[in-house]
Amino acid sequence: MGVMTIDGRKVEFTDEPNILTVIRKADIDIPTLCYHSELSVYGACRLCTVENDKGKTFASCSEPPRDGMVIYTNTPRLMKYRKLILELLLAAHCRDCTTCIKSGECQLQSLAHRMGVMDVRFENTKELQPIDDSSPAIVRDPNKCILCGDCVRMCDNVQAVNVIDFAYRGTKALVTPAFDKKIAETDCVNCGQCRVVCPTGAISIKTNMDVIWDLLADKDTKVIAQIAPAVRVAVGDQFGLPRGENVMGKLVNVLHRMGFDEVFDTSYGADLTVIEESEELLNRLESGEKLPLFTSCCPAWVRYCENRYPEFAENLSTCRSPQQMFGAVVREYYKDPEKNLGKRVVSVSIMPCTAKKDEILRPESSTNGKQDIDYVLTTTELVSMIRKSGIRFENLEIEASDMPFGIGSGAGVIFGVTGGVTEAVLRRLRKGHNRVDMDNIKFSGVRGEKGLKEVEFDYNGRTIRAAIVSGLGNADALLKRIKAGEVHYDFVEVMACYRGCVMGGGQPVPAGPRTKSARMKGLYDSDVNTQIKKSNENPLVQTLYDGLLKGKEHKLLHRNFEAAKNE
Amino acid sequence: MLDTSYYEKADEIIARHTREERSLIPIIQDIQEEYRYLPPELLTYVAKQIGITEAKAYSVASFYENFSFEQKGKYVIKVCDGTACHVRKSIPILERLYKELGLNDKKHTSDDLYFTVETVSCLGACGLAPAITVNDVVYPKMSPEKVVDLLKELRGE
Numbered sequence: 001m002g003v004m005t006i007d008g009r010k011v012e013f014t015d016e017p018n019i020l021t022v023i024r025k026a027d028i029d030i031p032t033l034c035y036h037s038e039l040s041v042y043g044a045c046r047l048c049t050v051e052n053d054k055g056k057t058f059a060s061c062s063e064p065p066r067d068g069m070v071i072y073t074n075t076p077r078l079m080k081y082r083k084l085i086l087e088l089l090l091a092a093h094c095r096d097c098t099t100c101i102k103s104g105e106c107q108l109q110s111l112a113h114r115m116g117v118m119d120v121r122f123e124n125t126k127e128l129q130p131i132d133d134s135s136p137a138i139v140r141d142p143n144k145c146i147l148c149g150d151c152v153r154m155c156d157n158v159q160a161v162n163v164i165d166f167a168y169r170g171t172k173a174l175v176t177p178a179f180d181k182k183i184a185e186t187d188c189v190n191c192g193q194c195r196v197v198c199p200t201g202a203i204s205i206k207t208n209m210d211v212i213w214d215l216l217a218d219k220d221t222k223v224i225a226q227i228a229p230a231v232r233v234a235v236g237d238q239f240g241l242p243r244g245e246n247v248m249g250k251l252v253n254v255l256h257r258m259g260f261d262e263v264f265d266t267s268y269g270a271d272l273t274v275i276e277e278s279e280e281l282l283n284r285l286e287s288g289e290k291l292p293l294f295t296s297c298c299p300a301w302v303r304y305c306e307n308r309y310p311e312f313a314e315n316l317s318t319c320r321s322p323q324q325m326f327g328a329v330v331r332e333y334y335k336d337p338e339k340n341l342g343k344r345v346v347s348v349s350i351m352p353c354t355a356k357k358d359e360i361l362r363p364e365s366s367t368n369g370k371q372d373i374d375y376v377l378t379t380t381e382l383v384s385m386i387r388k389s390g391i392r393f394e395n396l397e398i399e400a401s402d403m404p405f406g407i408g409s410g411a412g413v414i415f416g417v418t419g420g421v422t423e424a425v426l427r428r429l430r431k432g433h434n435r436v437d438m439d440n441i442k443f444s445g446v447r448g449e450k451g452l453k454e455v456e457f458d459y460n461g462r463t464i465r466a467a468i469v470s471g472l473g474n475a476d477a478l479l480k481r482i483k484a485g486e487v488h489y490d491f492v493e494v495m496a497c498y499r500g501c502v503m504g505g506g507q508p509v510p511a512g513p514r515t516k517s518a519r520m521k522g523l524y525d526s527d528v529n530t531q532i533k534k535s536n537e538n539p540l541v542q543t544l545y546d547g548l549l550k551g552k553e554h555k556l557l558h559r560n561f562e563a564a565k566n567e
Numbered sequence: 568m569l570d571t572s573y574y575e576k577a578d579e580i581i582a583r584h585t586r587e588e589r590s591l592i593p594i595i596q597d598i599q600e601e602y603r604y605l606p607p608e609l610l611t612y613v614a615k616q617i618g619i620t621e622a623k624a625y626s627v628a629s630f631y632e633n634f635s636f637e638q639k640g641k642y643v644i645k646v647c648d649g650t651a652c653h654v655r656k657s658i659p660i661l662e663r664l665y666k667e668l669g670l671n672d673k674k675h676t677s678d679d680l681y682f683t684v685e686t687v688s689c690l691g692a693c694g695l696a697p698a699i700t701v702n703d704v705v706y707p708k709m710s711p712e713k714v715v716d717l718l719k720e721l722r723g724e
Binding site: 156162163164165166167168169177178179186 | 607610611620621622623624625626629630636
């Protein structure tokens with residue numbers, strides 16, 4: 001607690017961890033390139049440097065606020081420093097801004113503009129580095145890297161993956177995997193969180209937009225889209241609509257206009273997952289084997305578990321993820337010549353996630369030797385495509401998703417946020433359907449932004465213990481405790497990205513704390529607006545089990561381990 | 568893949584230290600002392616053994632000039648390019664060595680694995696400038712001609 005003076009005005013502070021936070025609270029947008037409240041403080045970029053009344057300068061991110069402090073944030077000296085820092089960063093940076101994927105969203109570009117850098121007096125003496133596009137999820141261009149270390153700390157502190165780190169030193173310093181390996185040769189799980197925090201175009205999404213445009217224009221191809229829950233709450237604010245607003249109706253419209261033949265809702269796939277996974281949980285509880293059951297919806301988590309905790313790979317659910325269940329069902333449905341009208345069917349999923357681009361390539365994501373999903377577009381790519389099309393998204397009428405896979409339950413929608421899968425499973429296992437029951441689940445501890453949540457619930461007289469983790473670092477800590485026998489659970493939901501898919505590696509950036517909570521709230525609000533709360537009460541799901549799925553449940557809804565073995 | 572003897576040796580070295588993050592540098596120093604370089608496979612192996620990631624270990628090992636991932640020659644020649652040696656013409660000595668051995672500022676070790684040529688910033692033998700060392704033995708007041716003779720001598724010609 002205390003009061004400090006910022007630019008001549010008194011500002012109160014309470015428990016802010018550093019002066020930078022106090023300055024921002026006072027509505028001064030002090031620039032930074034390396035500060036993220038969720039990462040450790042690094043103090044590399046020096047842009048947040050402030051001056052005190054004695055003329056001493058220091059980085060405001062690395063200094064705690066003290067009572068009676070007097071600081072200035074915008075003296076001529078500081079402005080000169082900031083401009084010079086940016087000029088030096090730009091001098092060692094590939095400056096092909098017009099053709100850079102990050103143009104317009106690049107923080108280096110916008111800060112340089114804000115600080116009035118109109119000329120770069122220095123020559124770029126850095127050696128040109130090769131671009132690494134080996135990964136199905138991300139592309140690394142070291143020539144655009146400013147060594148802020150955001151990706152390194154994200155990969156290490158938050159995700160506990162740490163496949164990229166600084167190497168060499170001085171003017172030769174680089175962010176790279178060990179021994180300059182390519183990303184695809186490492187243990188990278190494709191979560192894309194490095195790309196979320198990268199302020200420049202040094203790490204970007206590997207895009208599929210061009211091939212999709214070609215397919216949409218091809219009259220002999222039927223292009224099917226499925227939209228994941230977390231996508232619908234992250235597009236609106238890109239077009240001036242309120243943050244976190246569910247724009248599913250507009251998305252369906254825009255996709256139809258762009259040429260997608262059918263637009264379905266991945267929440268429907270999530271409903272299938274809930275039914276299969278609940279069944280699997282009950283079976284394992286009965287046999288007492290392979291407990292805890294780990295969810296398998298998140299492909300980055302599945303990779304992480306296989307790489308770092310292979311002893312738990314058997315505990316992963318055999319269920320396909322909602323994307324893959326849906327993909328297999330769509331493939332089966334369109335086998336019928338009456339449905340495909342003699343056209344080639346291409347299945348595209350629109351996801352908040354970069355790891356989904358890797359998931360579709362896994363051998364167990366195929367049925368009868370054919371990939372179930374052909375392409376994954378991230379939310380960010382979809383936004384680019386909408387912009388390219390020129391369609392005024394904000395003014396579009398809403399449309400309903402297409403049948404017969406156009407209805408998802410509320411339980412399916414909340415899959416996009418941490419705790420959603422568990423809540424959906426709880427609803428499924430609960431017999432009742434009334435508001436009190438649903439509220440009990442809601443307040444059982446499944447909701448909220450915490451990285452680790454624990455819930456206990458009763459099923460037929462037996463207490464079932466569940467843990468919910470988001471962020472691979474949190475998962476790593478939990479797995480260590482499970483391994484050491486310190487904790488016991490029956491069910492563990494893991495999402496690789498902290499807060500869940502709403503903050504996935506493919507979502508539009510930058511997203512501050514308000515956007516993050518608005519996206520979470522957006523999904524819960526959508527659930528409130530849905531009449532069908534439980535996955536097993538989705539009438540379309542019932543029809544599917546009685547018809548197309550009959551006798552093929554295992555083949556279509558569970559991971560194809562046979563294919564994986566033959567690989 | 569290295570011969571298993573390398574991993575056995577690494578195990579032996581690791582056993583002399585504690586299995587924790589901070590033992591990384593002492594362990595890889597010992598490995599380098601053993602093999603005169605740090606085999607990349609062993610860095611990866613050590614990282615795993617002490618519970619850190621390969622990228623973190625590489626970050627540390629690549630930071631220090633002292634660690635070399637490439638095999639070094641039987642004779643490691645360090646040419647001093649400190650201020651005193653530089654003004655007394657150490658660069659022509661270095662260039663002559665490069666020429667004689669077919670090396671350059673990227674390729675430091677001759678193909679026959681006999682010689683490695685490196686520069687150092689100061690050997691602390693400024694009174695003897697220009698100085699070089701061969702496997703840590705100081706050769707004072709060198710000249711391009713003298714190093715050619717020295718190479719011959721080392722080759723046993």
